[in-house]
Amino acid sequence: PKRIAIREAYFGSHKVIELVKRIRDVQVIDIDDELSEGDLIWLETPVNPTGEAADIKHYAERAHQAGGWLVVDATFAPPPLQYPFDHGADMVMHSATKYFGGHSDLLGGLLLTNEQSSADKLYKDRGVLGNMMGSLESWLLLRSLRTLEVRVLRQSATATALATWLNGASGGQAHDGIPAGIVHSLRHTTVQTAGGKNEWVQKQMPGGHCAVFAILLETKEQARILPHHLQLAHNATSLGGVESLIEWRYGTDGISDPRLIRVSVGLEALDDLKRDWRQALAQVASLPATTAEVAAAE
Numbered sequence: 516p517k518r519i520a521i522r523e524a525y526f527g528s529h530k531v532i533e534l535v536k537r538i539r540d541v542q543v544i545d546i547d548d549e550l551s552e553g554d555l556i557w558l559e560t561p562v563n564p565t566g567e568a569a570d571i572k573h574y575a576e577r578a579h580q581a582g583g584w585l586v587v588d589a590t591f592a593p594p595p596l597q598y599p600f601d602h603g604a605d606m607v608m609h610s611a612t613k614y615f616g617g618h619s620d621l622l623g624g625l626l627l628t629n630e631q632s633s634a635d636k637l638y639k640d641r642g643v644l645g646n647m648m649g650s651l652e653s654w655l656l657l658r659s660l661r662t663l664e665v666r667v668l669r670q671s672a673t674a675t676a677l678a679t680w681l682n683g684a685s686g687g688q689a690h691d692g693i694p695a696g697i698v699h700s701l702r703h704t705t706v707q708t709a710g711g712k713n714e715w716v717q718k719q720m721p722g723g724h725c726a727v728f729a730i731l732l733e734t735k736e737q738a739r740i741l742p743h744h745l746q747l748a749h750n751a752t753s754l755g756g757v758e759s760l761i762e763w764r765y766g767t768d769g770i771s772d773p774r775l776i777r778v779s780v781g782l783e784a785l786d787d788l789k790r791d792w793r794q795a796l797a798q799v800a801s802l803p804a805t806t807a808e809v810a811a812a813e
Contacts, residue, residue: 516541517541517554519542519544519555520543520554523559523562524559524588528588550580550583552581552583553582554583555586556574556577556578557586558604559587560587560588564729565777567702567703575603584606586605586607587606587608588607589608589609591727593609595667596667596721605629608626609625610624611623611656613755615663616656616659616755622652667726674728675724676785677778677792678703678724681693682700682701682706685698685699686700691793693792693793693797694797694801699774700730701728701730702729727778732774735774737799740802741799742762748761748781748788748791753779757782758781759780762776763775764777
């Protein structure tokens, strides 16, 4: 394409577009800008790092009316949570490293199309580019696919309950053992759909909410140190594994809200996760104000 329409997305996607721009005359526009024939909309939904959804049907109609394409990065909502082709997507991408792998032990990717001619071209390109998976990664992925549905549905249910519970402390409120003055807000599809809002989200994600959400604390320093106080969540940059992962996103991409923490919920019991979050938030809330002041000075 001569133009790629993109907004919020994994920072690696933006970096790849920058690479393409060095060798081709490609213009980057916003997904809500006016489209022309041949334009490609790159839509990530749910989006990294918040787990919030964008309307696939809406952007598919915009792309097709202009004679363009819609590609959906659906990494955060694998089957059975979401089926982008049912809502008009032309291609769907997944980082198989995440939920399809599910055990944080393989690297892989999926690019799917509903058009045979495109599939044939991609198959030939794969042979030239040499990006086939190794035998070990393929075996590990086949192992993981046997439990994909069970894992994803359990992670979705636990994340939905945990996000809803944490959101009760938004606005700095004390809530069920969470101290006051610590949780600023929470971003997730559970918040998007609260009170019956955005009914299209539930139609688009019939299998449930994604297992990734973002929690914003009151200060940058609180967000920076919280991951070190959780005992059940690993402080790591990936997501989608059977173990919960937590990351101060600003420390990785440098552009996210510095108060934001990305949470990927694993297969731990909900009550265990709640206890862990209570103790971690209590520790962070008890830190003296001078800690944040010293960190800011550094």
